[in-house]
Amino acid sequence: MSGKQESISIWFFIGSLLAFYGLLILGYGVYALVWPPATRPVLAELHADVWWGALLVAVGVFYCIKFFPKRAK
């Protein structure tokens, strides 16, 4: 109760990892959009990496904000 840090929620760890993964996947997806690679997976025209990466970022940021470790008052 004297400014000691509360324990970090598992959901914060999950949010951080998902946001990081989302940024990587979204980043690569945008890169592939601009410079398409020689070999592409089936349905590459749907750009799953862009929207799936964006979804991971959104979910990750939501968890990070909602479960951000707070200091006890």
Next chain:
Amino acid sequence: MTLLPCLLVAAPASRLISLGGVDLVIIVAYFAIVLGIGFYLKKRASTGEDFFLAGREMTAWIAGLSFLSANLGSLELMGWAGAAYQYGILATHWYWIGAIPAMLFLAIVMMPFYYISKTHSVPGYLQLRFGEPARALSAATFAVMTVLMSGINMYAMALVMKVVLGWDINFSIWVASLTVAAYVALGGLRSAIFNEVLQFMLIWLGALLIPILGLIEAGGWSGLQSRIAANLGSGSYTHLWSTMGSFTDNPMGIHWTGIVLGLGWVISFGYWTTDFLVVQRLLAAKDLRSAKLAPAIGAAFKMMVPFIVILPGLLGLALLPPGMLIPEGEASKIVGAHSYNEVLPLMLARYCGPGLLGLGITALIAGFMSGMAGNVSAFATVWSYDIYRAFIRKKAPDAHYVRMGRWSTILGVLASIGTAYLVMQFKSIMDYVQALFSFFIAPLFGTVLLGMLWKRATPAGGFWGLLAGTASSIAMWVWVKLDPQALAVVALSSDAKPMAENMYRALWSWLVCVGVTVVVSYMTQPKPLSELQGLVYGCTEVPSEKHLPLVKRPIFWAVVVAAVFAVLNVLFW
């Protein structure tokens, strides 16, 4: 509950997938965070209650997701996707009737006794209810089987990594198992549970794109059905029950009685209600309501797992060239051939480019590690409490048992690694260990069920019933091995496949266990009722939930899940 034998004979053909830099960063980040969680939680694992029961402070959601995640090994995912390619939608029975009724029964009927008795383990409950002999038999078998199963899983996973990614087997075994050993030994059950929740999320987010993109390519469910019917010349691959009237009408060679009584009753109830690997997660719940709600939450997600496991197998049947995947035995003889069990990574490679591929592979690794952590943490508890403290050193300070828990975690992992190398040399061991594990599950369910619901069951009845059930299961297995004609007796049909034999053997051994327990109990003196309080129905006051709003009652959610389960079975009839 696993398809390891099929996975292990898969041929190490050319690698299926090549990873890029971004994929490797994703995998390395995963290892870093699971280790980080272990180090972070070390300070919160100083007492026995903390280390072995996670302080009994988990919410229903965390306990429920962890309960399911401990069962969601990547070999399960790949094995059942392969089974769906081989048997069609029939493989879904292992996720629906083979799990949901048992999970709900555990939630509503059995969990109060496990929780109120304050036991730390399933063998611990047997000790309270039937005495030391039943506990000793249960604990010793569980400890040995857990280590062996963990080692076999480890080897199978390393083999999969070699086939899929071309990774060295030794590298996969040592890196993955030492990581699991580190985070479980540091943070105990809390660390295992927290990582299982993380792994659960990764499994879903890494695997979910395959069915989404697959259904788009196939033209939805109706497009998938018509493509499979056109490729195979049969519509039976997309129906759950309509082909189960005869052993010969379906590719699994099984009758509906085997599925309902063998899988849906004995094997499923045995695994989900008495296997300490999964039950341990529920004992860590913060209160009885959370402990009852957790299996209902797990059941709701379990019902959805076929979407990421069975559907990719069906998509393989619909979208891959017919005959591209062949039985394991044949694939092992042809260079470059792919077996049924490679359908999940093949579909992953079909739709996922760099980044998404790394996420999918991380999902497989996460699945493996969650299953292994489940085995290791359960082993450490049973060893420390039910063997070491019960029979070797009865009175020692709490800190001594926590140290023993940490060391037994590490020794359990090392023993698993030893088993992995043993299996590498003698692959036939795996068949025997699989069978050994199945010998124990069905009779144990009979013993625990009678112990919880029948006051008259005596300590002698419990012990001899468990022993007789296990012995009869072994005897039936040996009988069929020595005389294949015996299959017609054990499994009721000479057309029965190995899976069907397992179903019926489980059913008979359960009946033997129950029969012997009843007979011996009537011949021996029961415990006084005062000693059965908190352990048996009729002697235990289960706290009422009538003061709670309907949406907070576990029974409400169990009914909702049961209703959805019934609707799904009718929809895919």
